[in-house]
Amino acid sequence: MQTVSNFNFAGKKALVRVDFNVPLNERFEITDDTRIKATIPTIQKILSDGGSAILMSHLGRPKDGPTEKYSLKHLVTPLSLVFGVKVKFATDCIGEDATSLAEALQPGEILLLENLRFYKEEEKGDEVFAQKLARLGNVWVNDAFGTAHRAHASTAVMGKFFTDKVAGYVMQAELENAQKILEYSERPFTAIMGGSKISDKILIIERLLDKVDNLIIGGGMTYTFSLAEGGKIGKSISEPDKVSLAKELIEKAKAKGVNLIMPVDNVCADDFSNNANRQTVNRGEIPDGWEGLDIGPESVKLFQDVIAKSKTILWNGPMGVFEFPNFAIGTNAIADAVVKATEENGAFSLIGGGDSASAVNNAGYGDRVSYVSTGGGALLEYMEGKVLPGVAALEA
Ligand code: 3PG
Ligand code: MG
Numbered sequence: 001m002q003t004v005s006n007f008n009f010a011g012k013k014a015l016v017r018v019d020f021n022v023p024l025n026e027r028f029e030i031t032d033d034t035r036i037k038a039t040i041p042t043i044q045k046i047l048s049d050g051g052s053a054i055l056m057s058h059l060g061r062p063k064d065g066p067t068e069k070y071s072l073k074h075l076v077t078p079l080s081l082v083f084g085v086k087v088k089f090a091t092d093c094i095g096e097d098a099t100s101l102a103e104a105l106q107p108g109e110i111l112l113l114e115n116l117r118f119y120k121e122e123e124k125g126d127e128v129f130a131q132k133l134a135r136l137g138n139v140w141v142n143d144a145f146g147t148a149h150r151a152h153a154s155t156a157v158m159g160k161f162f163t164d165k166v167a168g169y170v171m172q173a174e175l176e177n178a179q180k181i182l183e184y185s186e187r188p189f190t191a192i193m194g195g196s197k198i199s200d201k202i203l204i205i206e207r208l209l210d211k212v213d214n215l216i217i218g219g220g221m222t223y224t225f226s227l228a229e230g231g232k233i234g235k236s237i238s239e240p241d242k243v244s245l246a247k248e249l250i251e252k253a254k255a256k257g258v259n260l261i262m263p264v265d266n267v268c269a270d271d272f273s274n275n276a277n278r279q280t281v282n283r284g285e286i287p288d289g290w291e292g293l294d295i296g297p298e299s300v301k302l303f304q305d306v307i308a309k310s311k312t313i314l315w316n317g318p319m320g321v322f323e324f325p326n327f328a329i330g331t332n333a334i335a336d337a338v339v340k341a342t343e344e345n346g347a348f349s350l351i352g353g354g355d356s357a358s359a360v361n362n363a364g365y366g367d368r369v370s371y372v373s374t375g376g377g378a379l380l381e382y383m384e385g386k387v388l389p390g391v392a393a394l395e396a
């Protein structure tokens with residue numbers, strides 16, 4: 001795979017697929033710019049070689065063409081600040097505006113194209129659309145690891161129109177860190193899986209059972225495990241049709257000698273809100289009318305002990321509803337424990353994207369763990385062993 005470090009961009013117009021699918025608040029301000037900052041080295045390399053960069057991304061999942069809410073124009077000012085260059089903007093990702101701006105682009109300049117998903121052709125992987133995008137530049141750089149699991153026009157299909165296809169630094173780092181976890185992990189290896197659904201995590205959990213020493217499970221999916229053990233979960237979130245799957249996983253972990261660790265207590269609430277009444281109960285003893293929204297203090301201690309002794313840590317998914325500060329205590333405590341293990345025990349820690357990455361970044365811990373992935377679904381699919389179309393397109 002060709003990478004930015006050994007490619008000379010002098011005089012080139014690099015079409016860079018980035019994943020700037022970042023969260024915006026109601027005033028269209030970016031609330032987590034991790035994905036943007038992550039691309040600085042790639043963009044800097046292109047510009048300092050004497051090339052120019054045409055940035056392409058999607059934002060959100062627009063369904064009916066151009067919409068204010070999903071316009072990438074909201075990113076122009078923040079991007080100019082981050083890259084230290086006044087970023088130009090094409091109000092349409094193809095067509096006259098994009099073409100003339102791309103043609104006029106000078107070395108050292110950056111052009112951002114409007115949301116690719118304003119065309120349904122993007123998600124369909126339409127070749128004609130991909131070719132129109134491809135004509136805007138002369139080298140394709142794919143740095144959108146977070147979207148590499150999509151076989152879309154800009155993430156995969158347009159690769160076929162280039163002889164020069166280059167993996168950006170984000171793409172490279174993501175793949176290296178994921179491989180490090182899966183192939184060269186020092187023991188003990190602990191995976192911490194959270195989130196609300198077993199069905200989202202089943203494939204990765206099964207794969208991890210062949211690799212890890214400890215599997216900690218927290219978050220909403222534990223209530224399905226509680227059901228499997230005949231516990232009471234009140235009105236907690238669960239997947240009753242996945243109870244047999246949960247039982248199978250418990251058996252598989254046993255058969256493979258994996259230490260499966262689940263919460264021993266839960267903080268539950270009488271309402272799904274930050275200000276609900278709270279009580280801590282033993283796992284599987286949640287009263288009727290109450291729902292588990294966090295792990296309890298005994299679980300925190302149990303998990304912390306395991307994490308403290310680990311040399312490799314993979315964490316994906318929060319321990320509770322961490323968007324509510326009153327129920328973020330478990331998730332934050334796990335973030336603390338992972339930072340400690342990294343700094344004091346020299347553990348290699350990878351935070352899988354999505355919610356656990358936001359939790360770590362919001363706590364200001366982004367630089368104190370080994371690596372925070374910019375991918376959510378993409379990282380999971382890569383770790384499940386799937387071929388990511390965005391990566392395959394770079395290798396073709
Ligand atoms: C993400 O945030 O998961 C990526 O940007 C991909 O977005 P998508 O799930 O809408 O394809
Ligand atoms: Mg997604």
